[in-house]
Amino acid sequence: MALRLYELVGVEETRPFSPYCWRIRMALAHKGLDATSIPWRFTEKDAISPYKSEKVPVLLDGDASVVDSWAIANYLEVAYPDRPSLFGGEGGRAMARMLNWWGDIAVIGAMFPLIAADIHGHLRPVDQDYFRNTREARFGKSLEAVAADRDAKVEGFRKGLDPLRLTLKSQPFVGGAAPNYADYIMFGGFQWARVTSAFALLKPEDPVYAWREKMLDAFDGMARKSEGYPV
DSSP: EEEEEEOOOOSOTTTOOOOHHHHHHHHHHHHHHOOEEEEOOOOOOOGGGGTOOSSOOOEEEETEEEESHHHHHHHHHOOOSSSSSSSHHHHHHHHHHHHHHHHIIIIIIIIHHHHHHHHHHSOOOHHHHHHHHHHHHHSSHHHHHEEEHHHHHHHHHHTTTTTHHHHHSSSSTTTTTSOHHHHHHHHHHHHHHHOOOOOOOOOOOSSSHHHHHHHHHHHHHHHSSSSOOOO
16 A cells, blocks of 8 residues: 655645654655655644544554654664665664754754744634644744744854754765765754745855755755745
């Protein structure tokens, strides 16, 4: 049975934007696997409740269902050992585990206040209400107030990328000579931002920007072909 992947979308079903879903989109391409995309929105929790999840990605592989991007990546590595490795061995998997947490906090967590108000504009009204209510409760202020000082805050975000930046000054990809799941962890957040926001998180002269461009071109430009902003 073909693989199926529940992915977060907004008004446009062809514009998936979850950073965690993009990690898996890239992982599937790395493995040379095709998955049918199942569009999913914030308020459609009943659709994935049978799989004991309230969030995407959710991967369906025959009778198996796997939730959470890290769990899915590990499942793909074990279930399809004849395909190119996502980690390059147990050492690579261990390092990717650390980057999975760092990516969640230092990349996705740090960029979220900078683009949250823009994400809201891509959602259906019912999902806008859900997104605003839940995210404003988290921030303790309106989405507009969160975005009001982002031109100043973006410098702190860029500085926080120094570990990634220094790595990319000494090697072409986070995974070394070629991209692997470590790159897809990092890239998911930047693709999330590119798809939902015209706000420039990176400067063109930044090594992280150059790396992101290479990731956009990977797998025959799969990520670049997904509609986004030219930032």
